[in-house]
Amino acid sequence: xxxxxxxxxxxxxxxxxxxxxxxxxxxxxxxxxxxxxxxxxxxxxxxxxxxxxxxxxxxxxxxxxxxxxxxxxxxxxxxxxxxxxxxxxxxxxxxxxxxxxxxxxxxxxxxxxxxxxxxxxxxxxxxxxxxxxxxxxxxxxxxxxxxxxxxxxxxxxxxxxxxxxxxxxxxxxxxxxxxxxxxxxxxxxxxxxxxxxxxxxxxxxxxxxxxxxxxxxxxxxxxxxxxxxxxxxxxxxxxxxxxxx
Ligand SMILES: NC(=O)c1ccc[n+]([C@@H]2O[C@H](COP(=O)([O-])OP(=O)(O)OC[C@H]3O[C@@H](n4cnc5c(N)ncnc54)[C@H](OP(=O)(O)O)[C@@H]3O)[C@@H](O)[C@H]2O)c1
Numbered sequence: 001x002x003x004x005x006x007x008x009x010x011x012x013x014x015x016x017x018x019x020x021x022x023x024x025x026x027x028x029x030x031x032x033x034x035x036x037x038x039x040x041x042x043x044x045x046x047x048x049x050x051x052x053x054x055x056x057x058x059x060x061x062x063x064x065x066x067x068x069x070x071x072x073x074x075x076x077x078x079x080x081x082x083x084x085x086x087x088x089x090x091x092x093x094x095x096x097x098x099x100x101x102x103x104x105x106x107x108x109x110x111x112x113x114x115x116x117x118x119x120x121x122x123x124x125x126x127x128x129x130x131x132x133x134x135x136x137x138x139x140x141x142x143x144x145x146x147x148x149x150x151x152x153x154x155x156x157x158x159x160x161x162x163x164x165x166x167x168x169x170x171x172x173x174x175x176x177x178x179x180x181x182x183x184x185x186x187x188x189x190x191x192x193x194x195x196x197x198x199x200x201x202x203x204x205x206x207x208x209x210x211x212x213x214x215x216x217x218x219x220x221x222x223x224x225x226x227x228x229x230x231x232x233x234x235x236x237x238x239x240x241x242x243x244x245x
Contacts, residue, residue: 003242006031006066008084009042012176012203013098014072018042020235026242029064033080036156036174057087068242071229072098076197078224085227094245097231098238100201102223103208110217117142120195123219124149129192134207135221140165152189176203182210195219 005021005028007014014030021028022043030046032039039048051057061069071084081097088095105111112123117139124131128148133140137155140163151168158172171185186194194211196204198220211218232238 002067003027004065004067005029005242006061006064006069007044008069008071008073008080010035010039010077011072011074011201013100013201015040015042017070017072017098017235017238018044020239024239029066033077051083051087054083054086054090057083058090061087061091061093066093068245069093069095070098070238071095075099075102075199075223075226076221078226081226081229085229095229096238096241097226097229098233098235099231100199100233102198102200103205103220105220106212108215109212110215111220112217113220113222115222117221120219120221121145124193124195130190132186132189132191132194132207134194134196134204137163140168152191175206177206179206179209179213182206183213186210186214186216191216193217193219195221197221198223 003026005026007017007028007030009015009018009030010033018030028044030042030044032046032048033050034048051060069084069088071081073080084095114120114123121142124143125146130150130152132152133143134154137159140153143151144165147166151165152171153163153168154171154173156174159170194207194216196207196218208218230241232241
């Protein structure tokens, strides 16, 4: 039976995999959650929107004769990753995670490690400062609990409803960004502290390099618990795994 892949996407890594899959002319479909207005066009067929939980995804796998699932979602998309793990177990379809190693602090970095958004809010509380929130649109309003800061939000789309943060500005931009551009942005915005998720990988790393260059403290939100599955970090290793399964 020839391969028919489902790639769970929404990351730079997933897009690079889609490019390589198209080059090899493998049968595959790329899945987006549908969080942004105009997702990046992929060189393989794509679908948009949730599957309807574990049962919905298991049914999708069966109905579409999917032979392999590659979970290339963001490491903080834990719900999707657990759903993929449970649905693949239920439907008997092999699952691989295409992930990236987390970022690691270097000598001289001032990183505050926190395990969730509440920890991040606690870490930015106290003396008023200008805080860069590189977190996406879903978790901004938690920071209303630390109202004395000015927050700079970088979002993919212009928010439809103004974020409920007392003092903030919005920058609409889509990554990947460069270190030079992020240094310029942090200087222009007079940023004192950067909050981000430990996504890892190259696509979102510019802010980490920029904060390092400028000697800015970072609040680093550690990764959530993810299911036990095969994991690789390169496109080549994905193809090796497909060949072996
Ligand atoms: N979390 C982040 O920080 C972050 C950052 C950058 C990009 N992303 C990308 O944005 C998407 C959503 O992230 P999230 O944190 O909101 O996910 P999540 O909380 O783990 O997922 C919530 C629900 O969204 C649907 N979903 C998520 N990813 C999907 C995909 N690739 N294809 C189809 N449905 C998907 C599923 O709905 P059903 O249960 O109905 O199937 C899932 O149960 C992911 O694709 C992720 O790769 C996330």
